[in-house]
Amino acid sequence: MTRRQSHADIASGVVIGLTALAGLTVWSRLPAEIAIHFSASGTPDTYVSKPVGVVLMPALMFATLLVLKGAFRYDPPDVPQVAATITVATMAFMGAVHGLVLAWNLGYPVPFDLVLIGSLVWAVLIVGYAVTVEYADR
Structure with a gap:
């Protein structure tokens, strides 16, 4: 039995795909070492190789998507749209x-x-949205 994909799953997949495509599109213009973390002043403090720098975030996005889907399956919100909105927004x-x-x-x-x-x-908007929608009917 196959499970039908939700609109949030499709939108999230598109965002992950576009994120990966962005890195591949600019690959030839990127330096060999990519800064991936910055101090509060904007100074880079963590570098990785170009392949890791291009693939890391799309991979983290996919892992985050799986964690969110599992969390919302284990403890679903009262309003299903909240899970979809938080997932796509993230x-x-x-x-x-x-x-x-x-x-x-x-x-x-x-x-x-x-x-x-x-x-x-x-962060304030997404938390505010979730709280407002979840507790609007109470």
């Missing part, structure tokens, strides 16, 4: 982070203070 967030890492490694300026603010805003 994949999009991780894809955006990978895009920013690729951009920095290609020599584009990345405003890390805005990245931090954007990350915090994303």
Whole structure:
């Protein structure tokens, strides 16, 4: 018996695929060592080889997708749309982070203070959404 894929599964798969494709598209322009982690000031403090740098985030995204699916299967939210929204939003967030890492490694300026603010805003919005929707009917 085959399980039908949900729209969230398909959207998440597309985001993961596009994230992987982005790294492959710019492969020839990336340095041999890629910065993947930065201090609060925007200084890189962790480097990996180009193949690892391009594949790591899509692999982490896929693993995160599996963890989220398992968690929501074990403890489903009262409103099923919450699980779908959190899943797709998390994949999009991780894809955006990978895009920013690729951009920095290609020599584009990345405003890390805005990245931090954007990350915090994303977290507040997604948690706010989940809490609001889950407890709206109570």
